[in-house]
Amino acid sequence: MAQYFEVHPENPQPRLLRQAVALLERGGIVAVPTDSSYALACHLDDKSAVDRLRQIRGVDERHHLTLLCRDLSELATYARVDNRQYRLLKSGTPGPFTFILEATREVPRRVSHPQRKTIGLRVPDHRVLQELLALHGGPLLATTLIPPQASEPLKDGREIRDRYEKLIAAVVDAGACSSEPTTVIDLTPMGTGGEAVVTRRGRGDPAALGL
Numbered sequence: 001m002a003q004y005f006e007v008h009p010e011n012p013q014p015r016l017l018r019q020a021v022a023l024l025e026r027g028g029i030v031a032v033p034t035d036s037s038y039a040l041a042c043h044l045d046d047k048s049a050v051d052r053l054r055q056i057r058g059v060d061e062r063h064h065l066t067l068l069c070r071d072l073s074e075l076a077t078y079a080r081v082d083n084r085q086y087r088l089l090k091s092g093t094p095g096p097f098t099f100i101l102e103a104t105r106e107v108p109r110r111v112s113h114p115q116r117k118t119i120g121l122r123v124p125d126h127r128v129l130q131e132l133l134a135l136h137g138g139p140l141l142a143t144t145l146i147p148p149q150a151s152e153p154l155k156d157g158r159e160i161r162d163r164y165e166k167l168i169a170a171v172v173d174a175g176a177c178s179s180e181p182t183t184v185i186d187l188t189p190m191g192t193g194g195e196a197v198v199t200r201r202g203r204g205d206p207a208a209l210g211l
Helices: 014-025 047-057 072-078 083-091 127-136 157-164 188-192
Strands: 003-006 030-032 039-043 066-068 097-103 118-122 140-144 170-173 183-186 197-200
Touching: 003 014, 003 157, 014 030, 014 039, 014 127, 014 170, 030 127, 030 157, 039 047, 039 066, 047 140, 072 083, 072 118, 083 097, 083 188, 097 188, 127 140, 157 170
Parallel strands: 003 170, 030 170, 066 118, 097 183
Antiparallel strands: 030 039, 039 140, 066 140, 097 118, 183 197
């Protein structure tokens, strides 16, 4: 049965977030709020957790998983970024954007896209998730919480608990989120002189980034 942590959206209780972090560090899958929709998150270096994350979400290894980071200081460890890409990243973070970048060797092979060797990266603008990431001390691996065969992500913590209570370790409920996923922007063409490509339009406005 999934544990249920109801936290204040602006002043989340550290005790509850520490319990959620402990579950993540033991290999649990945790539903977390973001500045778009809820997401499923797990420890980056736990292979079985990553496999279960994909299974619950109903996606295979070709589906981009996303690194949730506190800020861009963690970027260089996991992605190769030139000056043009960094300027665009800086203008869209924190915010409801996911950026596709070339992965470094620090990213486990099972996590990066098997053919393109790329990774999604995101810096969420959500107080609860930011504090959870701080307590965890590094990025988490995540995917938008869209049920298999559904077209929209889940946005209510209680519904997530009822639907996934036997599949995940916990739900961190900070109130309703948006029903829109992130806007996904592929920055890899910029590395060869091309332009960024919007591959999914969601909550983030590409025009805010000049796209």
